[in-house]
Amino acid sequence: MDRQAYSQLEQQITPKTPIALNLVKAFVTGGIICTIGQGIMYFYMYFFDFTERTAGNPTVATMIFIAMLLTGFGKYKRIAQFGGAGSAVPVTGFGNAMISAAIEHRTEGYVLGVGGNMFKLAGSVIVFGVFSAFVVALIKTILVKLGVVGW
Amino acid sequence: MTASFLIAFVVGGLFCVIGQLLFDVAKLTPGHTLCLLVVSGAVLDGFGLYEPLIDFAGAGATIPITSFGNSLTHGALQEAEKHGLVGVITGMFEVTSSGISAAILFGFIASLLFRSKGRP
Amino acid sequence: MKRVIAIAGTCLLLAGCGAGAGEIRVSGGEPEENQKVEEVLKEKDGRIVSAVAVFVHEDLLVGVQVKPFSRFSKTKIEEELTKELEKAFPEETVTLSTDLKIFWETDKLDELEEEDKLHKKVETIKSLSKEET
Incomplete structure (x- = not known):
């Protein structure tokens, strides 16, 4: 089999990425994550002394805390499989990348394993x-x- | 109030659609996509466009990773405004993003709490 | 899954119906003063959804809610309105914000009776409105 035939065959076999469907999934997933964020933001504004300008910081931190729980219990993987970029673009995706690397490399020790590998992806x-x-x-x-x- | 939730949903969703387009159409890896988004957030803040977007969309603009670039640039610019050109350099050592510190902190806590379940 | 959607939908519906209609409420000052504030705020009526203004001694605190698509130019609206109110009330310290938090807190000012708490609240609102990220 020469190269051309192979690439033709490869194109036939590999499933086409359904771009439209992926876009919709990313839109919905990302939208829901941001809506939850908006809810947390209002929570901080209502119960604590944060304004719309300053509430962003605790909101981001809380979102990453939620990402930690989801990553730790192995649920974030499923969201990522469904949402694609919808789960990667919000800061929760960034948190997930760092947190999962930290958990995974724990066996190598805290200094070289966790500390060294946490930033590998992020x-x-x-x-x-x-x-x-x-x-x-x-x-x-x-x-x-x-x-x-x-x- | 309902309107702000809806706006956060739509704007946040659109950021993710841009990300997905970079994944699927431009065939970038997730790492490249995120870097590109962060850099574009920084550039948008340079033009003074990101703050109005946060005013408009709230969490829809602060939750996507573009806000990293924005908050870093914003800190640097604030220092620069006070101390001029030297402020840019000193400002770089003062800027932090709550997202980065939170990710480091919770990442370490997670490594204490959770055990790797092995590769699926 | 269906139940979650149903619950979320109901919540949205309830929240939508519960949102207060656009109004401008001014209190704490002389009737003429109140009228004047209302006029200034009404001039920009196209962009303002609702507003609360309270006179407390030397302070005039104003919380403004703007239309969703006017939020892009929040800072500009703030500057314009502050300038006009300062022109109208040169002897008052005007604190005006389009921030929702300030709006809520100013709204609560009316219910406070005790002088101590009132003063404290005014100071909190002022410092909050100056804060930046």
Whole structure:
């Protein structure tokens, strides 16, 4: 079997990714996660002294706490299978990546296993987040100094 | 109030649709997709567009990972506004995102509490 | 699963019906002053859903709820309204916010009778409205 025939056969056999269906699933999953987040946000605003601006931080932390429980009991995997990007794009997905890595590598010890592997998947997000924040802030500050834009 | 839940649902859902499009159509790995989203969040904040979005959508804009980039950039910009160019550099060591600290903390706690069930 | 959807649907329905209609409520000042605040807030009527304003001694506290699609320009609306109210009441310290939390807290101010608690609450509202992320 030559290469062309093989690739043809491969294309026939592999199931086509149903893009439309995946999009709907991602939309619904992500939407539900954000709606839960909105509920938690209102909880913090109603019972504690947080405004709409400041309630975001405890909300994110609580969402990651929920992600920890779901990951620990092995339920997040199922959500991820259904939701695709819908479960990966919210911070719960980021939390899941870090938490599952921490649980999985516990047998290698806390320092080398947990501490070292926690950032294996999520580290790139932090690296690019911090670096892009630096670049954006630098560019904007220079532009402001030159008088091109205001704050 | 009902409207804000609906808006959070739609906006949060749309962020995830963008993510899914990057998965399926652009064939990016999840890692690349998340990095791209974080960077775009930082850039949007540079243009001052992300804060209005948070005002509009609430959790619909703070829960997706793009808000990481936004909060990091926002911290850096705040320092820069106070101390000028030096502030960008010192600001970088002050910025934190509650999401990152929470993930580190709960990740470690989870490793104390839960046992790996082995690969499925 | 069906039951969950049913419950969620009912909750949404109830919440939707329970939401208060748009109104502007001003209290704590002279009748003319109250009228004036109402007029200023009504000018921007297209964007404001409901508002609560309370006069407490030297302070004028205003909580404003804007229409969902006007929320993009929340900061701008805040600035505009604060400026107009400051022009109308030069001797009062105007604290105006479009934040839901401020709206709730200002709404609760009316029920407080004791001077101590009132003063404390006013200070909390002021510091909350200044806070940023």
